[in-house]
Amino acid sequence: MSGPSVQPATLPGKPLLSVLQGKVPAVPPMWLMRQAGRYLPEYRALRAQKGGFLELVYDSAAAAEVTLQPLRRFGFDGAILFSDILIVPYAMGQHLWFETGEGPRLAPTLDATDLSALVPDFTRFDAVYETVRQVKAALDPSVTFLGFAGSPWTIATYMVAGQGSKDQGAARRLAYGDPARFGAIIDAIVDATVTYLCGQIDAGVEAVQLFDSWAGSLSPLQFERWVIEPNARIVRKLKALHPDIPVIGFPKGAGAKLAAYARGTGVDAVGVDETVDPHWAHQVLPKGLPVQGNLDPLALIAGGDAMRQAVDSIRGAFAGRPHIFNLGHGILPDTPIDHVDALISYVRQREIP
16 A cells, blocks of 8 residues: 655755754755644545554555655655554553544553553554555655654653643643652653664664654743753653764744753754744754754745745845754645745745855
8 A cells, every 4th residue: 555665856865864964955855744634635635544543653655655655756865754643551551542633542540540550562563664664665865764653752741731731731730749659650661762773773764753743832831840951851761872863952942941941851963843933043053963844834834935034034134054854843734735836936946155
């Protein structure tokens, strides 16, 4: 089901991987967060055929097909594994399902149940590893294959509350009220995440991204304790086992704490969300550290001059620094496909001195 090998519109070599290793090309390599998904008609057709989202993730051939779909259409420089960050708590023993129109649910919730009540089943990672193997076999050698996992704080917010929330209040209350208990949850997530990412690497991914989607909800002291420190442990453990695999950290909403995150976690590259001024980020981040981002997904929807002006600002800010062009968060379902084509053409046709 994975189809023929995908041919990207890039020069020979691995442009994205070379940027993660510190190279500064005249034109940045590209991929887009959530590039495989609902804005693509081929994805919607396959999703309708398979039924639920989790059924799609756990059908390795179908998940490989979804991973490859945007590569065939757009020729991105990176492929991102099609899966979900909540596979980790699922493997840790929580039940996982998706409510139509409402998103994921986990049970039992850890605000009411002790972590020790969960029975881990790490065979729930196996289908994802098989997806990696199938994608790897189909990818053109110049495409960099990215694996991923959710960062411990973000995963903990779902495990505690059983679902997403606007302010992550349940997890924040537990972290303040019983830091020892909350810390045990974080520790378990760290260990499971390292196992999961090592399995992805062994199956064929060439770099990994840590998504901390809810990092912006924490105070500076809590951010240090529940974002920087756990991610630093993951990076250290991964580097001990796979020293040559780059790690991209994406602490969405970190804002002024972005530089502390970059220095404290030891990640090889930092994802920058759309709310961050790229000129400021270039000034405060460690010299030479690769960055990824940070076009506003709504600027992509707008297209035209608004998109081009935003692209010029981002590329001008990061000129001279290793830079992977990406969105500041995931591509939105109502994004016009022709706007994605226009973005790719504009980025690839304009060299920044």
